[in-house]
Amino acid sequence: MSIAAAILLGAIQGLTEFLPVSSSAHLILARMFFGWEMPPAYALAFDVALHVGTLAAIVAFFRAEIIAMVGSLPSALSFDAGPSARMARLIVIGTVPVVIVAIAFNDYIENVLRSPAVAAAALSVGAVAMLFAERIGERRRTEVDLRWMDAVLIGCAQASALIPGMSRSGSTIAMGMFLGVRRDAAARFTFLLAIPAMVAAAAKEALELRHMTMPPAAWQAMAVGTIVSAGVGYLTIKYFLRFLGGHRLDVFAAYRLFLAAITILWLIIH
Numbered sequence: 001m002s003i004a005a006a007i008l009l010g011a012i013q014g015l016t017e018f019l020p021v022s023s024s025a026h027l028i029l030a031r032m033f034f035g036w037e038m039p040p041a042y043a044l045a046f047d048v049a050l051h052v053g054t055l056a057a058i059v060a061f062f063r064a065e066i067i068a069m070v071g072s073l074p075s076a077l078s079f080d081a082g083p084s085a086r087m088a089r090l091i092v093i094g095t096v097p098v099v100i101v102a103i104a105f106n107d108y109i110e111n112v113l114r115s116p117a118v119a120a121a122a123l124s125v126g127a128v129a130m131l132f133a134e135r136i137g138e139r140r141r142t143e144v145d146l147r148w149m150d151a152v153l154i155g156c157a158q159a160s161a162l163i164p165g166m167s168r169s170g171s172t173i174a175m176g177m178f179l180g181v182r183r184d185a186a187a188r189f190t191f192l193l194a195i196p197a198m199v200a201a202a203a204k205e206a207l208e209l210r211h212m213t214m215p216p217a218a219w220q221a222m223a224v225g226t227i228v229s230a231g232v233g234y235l236t237i238k239y240f241l242r243f244l245g246g247h248r249l250d251v252f253a254a255y256r257l258f259l260a261a262i263t264i265l266w267l268i269i270h
Contacts, residue, residue: 003224005034006046010225013050014057014232018191018240020130020170020252021259023054025119028164029263032116045214048205049222053229055198058191060230061237065192083144087192093148094155095196101159102201109162120263122165127256130170130249133177142185150179151193154186158193165260168194170252173244183244191237 012030016023027047059066065084072085081089102109146154157175161168169190176186 003221006221006225007228009046010050010053010228011232013054013225014229014234015236016167017051017054017229017233018057018169018236020126020167020173020249021256022119022123022126022161022165022167022170024114025123025165025167025259028114028116028119029259033266044205045218046222046225048202049226050229051198051202053226054233055195055202056226056230057233057237058195058198061234062188062192066195087143090146090148090151090189091193091196094151094158094193097152097155097159098162098197099200101162102197105162114164116263116267118163119165120260120267122163123256123260123263126166126170126174127253127260129174130253130256133174134248134250136178137180139177139180139182141179141181143181143189146181146189150176150181153179154189154193158190158197168197170249170256173249183249184241187241187244 009027009030012026013023016026027050065087068084069088069091072082072088075081076085076089076092078085154172154175157171158168160166161171169187172190172193173183173186176189177183181189
């Protein structure tokens with residue numbers, strides 16, 4: 001893979017991991033549209049590197065909240081737990097569904113569902129969910145108002161995003177909105193909720209690749225992709241949260257439907 005391709009894929013990952021448009025779908029479709037084919041093991045290694053970059057972006061952006069939650073862990077199970085301890089507890093609860101689904105269906109997801117056709121279908125389904133979420137009920141709650149059942153439901157939405165094209169942020173923000181949570185508050189909880197799942201996924205994939213040898217050019221491309229995805233990801237989180245304070249998700253839903261239509265047309269022609 002060329003450095004230019006690594007930069008472009010890193011930028012795509014940094015943007016689409018946090019925008020509600022599905023990073024996995026974009027990486028699959030970018031390789032299809034531009035013909036960037038790699039051996040499966042190399043492709044997996046590069047994807048791991050990109051996810052490490054976006055994980056670094058989340059940790060850097062929410063470092064104060066993360067430090068507060070780690071410091072509050074001894075009191076997380078008490079009845080009078082503070083806001084940071086309650087948030088840590090909700091994140092643990094919300095992570096359970098994705099762990100269950102990943103353990104039970106990982107092989108099926110990786111070997112069957114990672115295709116352009118599935119990504120196009122999931123992009124469409126997620127777009128419809130976002131459009132409905134924008135038009136149903138009032139949204140006045142913040143992440144502080146979340147309860148354990150809210151965390152379970154948002155966690156189930158995160159688990160659905162294991163399907164390429166659904167989008168972690170799109171699915172979980174839409175679920176939060178269905179539960180009456182403001183867009184920006186749902187996004188903040190979504191990004192914090194993503195940390196354990198991203199750490200676990202990166203660790204699992206890294207273990208699978210620990211004995212793999214790659215040429216220096218591949219390591220260079222991975223390093224460039226990681227740095228780009230981290231930088232772009234940090235800026236995306238910052239400005240996307242500002243955007244959600246006063247704008248609807250309709251533009252992202254429209255983009256998802258457009259991309260799905262282009263993908264289907266491409267598959268028909270080719």
